[in-house]
Amino acid sequence: MRIRILLLFIVFFTGIHSLKAADPPFLQLVNDHWVNEKLEAMTLDEKIAQLMMVTVYPRQDELARGQMEQLISQNQPGGILVMQGDLVKTARWINHFQEKATVPLLVAVDGEWGLSMRIDSTVKYPYAQALGAVQDSTFIKQMGRDFGYQMREMGIHMNFAPVADVSTNPQNPVINFRSFGEDKIDVSQKAWYVASGMQEAGVVPVAKHFPGHGDTHTDSHKELPVVDHPKTRIDEIESFPFRYLTERGISGIMTAHLDVPALDNSGTPSSLSEKIVDGYLRDEIGYSGLVVTDAINMKGVQTGKGNAELEALKAGNDMVEFVPDIEKAISSVKLAVAKGEITLDEINLKCRRVLALKRWAGLHISEPVNTKGLTSRLNSPYYEVTNRKLIKGALTVLVNNDRLPVQDLGNQKIATVMIGASAKSSFQKMVDKYVKADHFTLSKSDPERELVSLRSELDNYDLVIVGIQGVNIFPSGAYGTTRIQRNAVAELVRENKTITVFFGNAYALKHFENIHQSGGLILAYQNNLLTQQLAAQLVFGAFNATGRLPVTVDNRFKLKDGISMPKNKSLAFSIPEEVGINSALLRRKIDSIARLGIDSKAFPGCQVLIAKEGNVIFHECYGFHTYKKEQKVEPSNIYDWASITKVTGPLPPIMKLRDEGKINLDEAFSHYWPDFQGTNKDGISFREILAHQARLASWIAYWQMALDDDGTLSGEVFKSHPTEEFDVRVSDHLYMNRNFRKTMFDTIRTSKLLPRKRYVYSGLSFYLFPDMISNLTGEHYETYLKTNFFDPLGAYSVTYNPYLHFPLNRIVPTENDDFFRNEKLRGFVHDEGAAMMGGISGNAGLFGTTTDLAKIFQMYLQKGYYGGKRFISEETVNEFTRVQYPENDNRRGLGFDKPYIDNHKKKLKNAYPAVDASKNSFGHSGYTGTFAWADPDNELLFLFMSNRVHPTRNNAELFNLNIRPAMHQAIYDCLDNN
Template sequence: MRIKSAFVVVLAAVFFNLQLNAQDTTSVQPEFLQYQNSKWVDSIMESLTPNERIAQLIMVAAYSNRGREHKQEILELIKEQKIGGLIFFQGDPKTQVELMNDYQQAAQVPLLGAIDAEWGLGMRLDNTLSFPYQMALGAIQDDKLIYEMGQEVARQIKRTGLHLNFAPVVDVNNNPNNPVINYRSFGEDKFNVTEKGIAYMKGMQDAGLLTTAKHFPGHGDTDTDSHYALPQINHPFERLDSLEMYPFKKLIEEGIGGVMVAHLNIPALDSTGVPSTLSKEIITGILKERLGFEGLIVTDAMNMKGVTKGNEPGVVDKMAVLAGNDLLEFTEDVPKAIAEVRKAIAQGIISQAEIDKRCRKILAVKQWVGLDDYKPLPVKNIMKQLNTPKALTLQRKLVEASLTVLKNEGNLLPLKRLDTLKVASVSIGAKNTTEFQEALRLYKKVRHFQLRRDAKTSEINKIKEELENYNLTVVGIHDDSKYPRNTMKLSEEVRDFIGELSAENNTIISFFKNPYALNKIDNIEQAPVLIETYQDSEITEELAAQLIFGGIDANGKLPVRVGEKFKAGHGINVNGGIRFKYTTPEDAGMDSKILLGQVDSLMNEAINAKAIPGGQIFVARDGKVVLYKAYGLHRYSDTVKVERTDLYDLASVTKISSALPALMQLYDEEQFSLEAGIDDYLPYFRNSNKAEIPFRQILTHQARFKPWIPYWKNTLRKNGSYKWNTFKKDSSARFPVKVADDMWLHRNYKKKIFKAIRKSPLEEEAKYKYSGLAFYLLPSIVEEITGEDFRKFIDENFYDRLGATTLTYKPSEKFPVERIVPTESDFLFRHVSIHGSVHDEGAIMMGGISANAGLFANANDLAKLMQMYLNRGVYGGERFIEASTLNEFSRTQFPDNDNRRAIGFDKPSLEYKGEDSNTAKDASKDSFGHTGFTGIYAWVDPQENLLYLFLSNRVLPTRENTRLYALNTRTKIQQALYEAIMN
């Protein structure tokens, strides 16, 4: 038995050695190797002493936030020791570039600059972009996005004066408790890790940045952090070869430039117990000989306890060189490291020729990255050049593509029928209203609650009581640290509460944490909807909310298994695109520099010229909101800034926002006819001069109606006092209509308005003449047809379904007056400042309910209605109006009569008239919308799928302020939108 066992051991050893010595001949060699014997490398080699050739193998740590003393230390190492490179850590881009320029100037041989920027410069430098962590990237199904990220990361790193990124991490994270890799890994599936690693690597290297796959031979199955101790991996060779080393082999085959070696104790690969960084068996025997890797071999940081424990600085660096490493990262004692290597050469442990070979490799890298023609980098505009719109758009695309829906019972996502939902949100672990909650509010009215992560039963019970009033609860579970670690610092009571919510059939949970942490909450997998975002950031929170309401899709797949709850690869596709996506201009094919620059400039011009105190701008293209911004103040004389949530008086935009959609819907149902007249629906108008005039003419403003009637003047006596049956200072049953605080209108005065309209004379000629008279009648016509209250009808059929919470009449009944932007100081009729009620005199005398004026909204909610028009009657996955109806209502009806108008909607001038035109030059003939007297502009263009809203209160303090018209601000901004569209 002993002989047989010994024979088996010998055979296993032979087989193992054969495997070690087997070379893969299909590998693509790193590109930089072509320069090892170039003229430039030869010339540099000739200029270097033996010690200086050793120094080229050394890279020390540099910081751009440590001041003059640190800079002087680095300069001394450069000048006296002739080190080969620097790895930059914390600081800021501007200082880093300045320092690198100074360091390069001091260097005899150009320095190789490196950074550990696995998720971009934001990992190390202030005010720079962080792309998603690799765990989130592992969920993405489109590897082209990973490649694009690699290219962008390379561009940014090179812009800061560096040439080498210690990335990607290609460790297969198959240990959920891994404290050091974890979220830094693409996941637990070796194939997915490999595909993502190759895409990221190729993106960076194709853009001229050298990369290193790390941490060889695989740091994924450890439960010890090598920064503090030496982890041990006890798997047999076969497992290590087929799993941990698999991604490294494939990246080597694809031409990766470098490989970083981990600090690990792996008995199956080296039985001596030395860290893999110092193991000749692992680095030379496996990486170089068996895998045939000829690229740059880099140590993990040589100051980590995993390698320094029991080893002196300098001595440990020599050991790393002897093991086969080319580049020593974070050497702590440079003079001693050089001396120790010199001693090893003298002892014949390593040859000078071998050192020279590795030095040539370092120099070849320098030539490949362009250091043979080094030029200092400018500092000017560096932040703008780093954080470009393109980069910001890519960042959002990556987060969006990573979002993973783990549960979606009954296809609840995306939410539909908003009118049936009463929504509450609970943020767990957040002190204040979160970005997630603010983003939810963009789509619908949502009541927000916050719950501390250490909350006790009494606090939880209060929220439970409140939640009984809602039929949908959206829960955000937020992280308690900067990084998405595998921890869960929630009290037992809070965890139980999450479990209870998960058992309800009306709960949506968005988990803004490491997916492994899902396993630490009992029953969370029972939630009807469960979204995994992988990390907690403003962007993940915004996009998770957009996913819930159908602004975006979700197709991420879980890159790791979560205990027995979810398998790796699990993920439910959700199709969005049914409501607004809030994003960047570039995502919609628009140039943000042109768009934002011109819009900001024109708005500031209008505000400075006192054409408007402030306003809101809303722009969407292809259903993507690219600009939603508030400008200026409520009044010229105060300090109240306009907020995006503030409500504006829409004035005549009410015409296309209230009765018109109702009439279109009734037209679909054949309850309303464009060939019918007012008298067909309001018998009072029979035998009048307006009988039998078809609505097709009325709604296109060529029915010969008078433009307007000053109803309020009819309430006055000759001496200026009010007639006894018009106004009283106090309300009563006979005077219930509030016009102002001390003006209450008689209950029957609406009949007088109808009578004035009925008796008003007609114009002689049937041609275009704008008139609001019929729009006072339309709410009554809708009520006559439907048998329903007009406000209730449009709320239920449009505004509630759209989630347009602020699109409303009589806003002060629903919203605090502080959220309503004031309009005119009325010295003609009401003799008060108009704030919280409609500006139009006729509309206020109708009780604030008219189709001529009276609606209020913020830009976001008005946009939902306008986008429904642009979508030809569809929004939120629901059809409101038939496409054929919208096509009919939005086309010019009587162009031969020199009338540009559509049915209810305004249209561009039949011939462009320069600054006298009502639209921008490039607005298409298919476009339509309306303007409002208070300074409103609402317009859509189907040809470019473009929506534009301009909300302002230009009538403050007086309607005589016409500077907005003189400046043509609204149409100039509209033209800027077309100029921003990228071909």
């Protein structure tokens, strides 16, 4: 040992050029001026104290804080270990304690999954077992950086992480899920990714628990566990990650309290064994960094003499953690120095290491923690991005018999069951964004009769999506699972077509006897809000599945098992930062414009949805249904889409029929609508019709054709109640004679043409499209729409005449009609002409949620593909979304609206839509105040939903304030700020 100390002094004092590349970076500072100055000024007591770390509990009261301040003032420990506490209070306590320290305190935390392991209101990253499933190292290292950045914000300089133990014993009561897995190389690499990320951020990583705690049967907090393997096995498995980390220059390693006879047969705990610390770790493995003990107060390390701190330092540790009585510990070590049991040179060497580490961590210029805005900074969305990437990367598909991802939504009756829950879960709520499903729960304590009842209710479903929660992280008691949980899974898998998602420790799968017979099985590793939400998205194919099982569970589920599953281009739900947009900036811009509209009474309320790169990154509701402010706008509200119907109702079938060769755009429209044959419209092409260049009149006020001379509605056309002949329902209290529909069509047929071919927006042909589509397909128009488009897209809310399908309080009202229907319109189409078509028309009449409109437009944005299904060919989408007659200053596509010609040269107030909308972008607006726009060049989707016509259409403030273009441009401005 004396020779080793001499050699180390030679290394320390010959400068950084003598250091190996793998040496920890702080060793370059062992001869720093600040280190020398502090060391020379210290008494022996103070030097010994620098090797001690005491524990603080910010969850305690101010009396406890005062007592700790006194202890620090009197004993000047080298560091403190922060345990449970509130975020801001903890930071304030750290500031108080630093004020009492002559030499700044090295502040440490046990943060294996981030600060949240010990400190409230901080980001909780995945457990190590979940990280073991992640195949992309990028975000594991980024997590390490995140740890470092967050800890520096808190005034914390050392993290007792990562766990570098190899999990070879599934029954391990203390390591288990805390390990990256059973593959030593994977454990080593992932431990280094985390450690190196922290070191790059200026925080000291301390890998634990040397020489390896992965195969123990007892908990060292309670007794001394035995690692009963030969040295060859320990070299090969247990200590392998620590060798790997040593070679790469990790700054700290923690010694565990273990009985390892192959390394020291005296029964001495490994943390107190000179053979293991100095002999094995320092000499054989060659580790030169800081060595710190596991908590010295643990029962597994009690010596009987009460001098564990002294024995730890004699063994070769540099610091002792969790010292319960620092005064006694200092006295014990000081007496040992006097007796020659440990030399002053050894104390100086250890103290120099500690000081160099503090110097590397920046404690020579330590400043108080800034607690203002601390909670916000530590919960930055950029940290959530890392967390999301890790959770998505961890999700592991273990079984897939062509059930995943869930597709063919229009042909399946689906139920979800959350086993272990008593209320609708986050998982089930996310499922609602994809499919219409019925939801059930079964708690851990439900009686058997509840399972019998549940099985009966599920008999008529084509698919049952089962979620399993309420699984403990440690193995005792079958991981806390109950008989009803295990029986429920067994019976549902046996009797139903199932997809199962397991929210728990991978090892717990072994307690579910036939879970492997699920049609699809996803292992999510743990249970929290974000994991549930992302797992539900994976079920529907929103992102790739790449996870691999990091441990062997049993013969069914083995190490490295996992099935890759490519995404199917369903919408994902995320946050702006995941696509590189600053959420605070985006929210500030969108909120301000939305509030301007509400405050200016341009509309009583609105919704805004933004999707980027297939991710819904913003969906916010503002205001109320009406100016009475009785009902808030909610995401599930259903809007009258008005003219957006043109591109979501008849246009998808027309595009599909074009793909099938049943429509030729350059053929005369009269070929498909024979009523035009022999009229002035006989030669007009289908292309001209769709591009609004067919010389058709803009609109016809059909309802005015049904007025008597006194200006009242004709009794020959309208009645207030239905009869056999008056069966076309126009509104709540108005019914139309079915024969008047022919009059409307005749009026279109005989209408005059405009004098020349130029762009004039006309809705006349769109009245004809539903019947034309029915004639070409042989199916009822609305049935064809829902069967071929809305239901397969999972857009179940999209419908005509929503009053037939949904409660009225879910439908946003439009106008208080005081001239035709003389009632407040809610659930009935606002457009008079569409109303006279019985609510089913091609020009207007579709209603739906904002999310379901997003699905349709995302399908367009993805060139006709969505959710694993090709709805329309890419060639057809490209044709319909391009400008058809630019030489005629006509900006329109086929059905779709397009930006103004030379839009990018215009000022915002004169632009349409946004100035920066690409020339390839397309969309449509609606008279009621709706707007949908897709930009394929930027992979951007913008939806704005409002009822600006409430209570009257005469309100033009939406246009006067330029709300929609301004909001649209604000999104591009946020893109430019990246």
